[in-house]
Amino acid sequence: MDTSKLFQVLVVGGAMLGLGCVDSTLASDAGEEPTDAVVAATDAASDVDAGEGTDCGLCPNELCCEAQPDGTRATRPGMVCCWGTSC
């Protein structure tokens, strides 16, 4: 098993989701770059059938999701929700 992806999936993915729960000051202080983490998480989690409609319990959050012109929300560019949820 290649465990190298687990750091991204669990540690970085968890940090991003957690910091999405608190104010933006904490998020920026922690220096998280919301780019690679969830993409990497998707890469590893793609090996798992995430099923339908499950969510991580921490969505939506501003690090992962953004508002669309039509008022709906979607994942930010370059990010894919590893649980296949909608924002």
Place this chain on the structure above:
Amino acid sequence: MLLGDELLTDEAIAAAIWRIRERTEHEVSAVFARLAADLEAAEASPELAALARRCADDEVRHAAHCRRIVDALAPGLPPLSPDRGVVLGPRDASAARRALYASVALGCVTESLSTALLIEMRPHATTPEVSEGLDAILRDEVRHSRLGWAHLAIEAARGDVSWLAPSIPAMIEAARAAEPTPGGGEPRDLRCYGILGAGDVARVADAVVETTILPGLARYGIAGAGR
């Protein structure tokens, strides 16, 4: 944890191990429920508290998966009685500190290791009930692990969390010891039942500790946490 008897069939040993897992799932459910209560008491994050509640429910479902596997392998084998009184963390600590301790022990350490072990088990599992159960549990374990890393990230952004460092080796040791493996005389290959040998468990545990758990903790200043 070693388990085995050379007089038993592979199915019987596998059933016994899944029965232990069933009990563990119930016990972990209770720990997650306690974590949720502590998170609520500490007013740390309502989202995390809600997630911990969900994790507690997940674990009950996991136990049901384990039971289906036990029933398939050894019909009539009754459940073991879980100890729902397990409390993680210093008993005299504040709710906030106890919650963080539990999040790290359970999420960052135990569930990270569990995720790695399940990923290792999945390709080898051929028994239908086992494959289904492993898939269902793995989906949730990633989320459970992330709860720990999410909580740690929040608290590390708020203040020093290095007080956890002395406890990390014991957390890792407990997590490694919690995985039941077949023991006894002749080595048995029970991977088709979702059970790894002791050597495989040790190999996977070493890898995830070195590549994920320790680097993840070091990221938040919890350094020098050796095995």
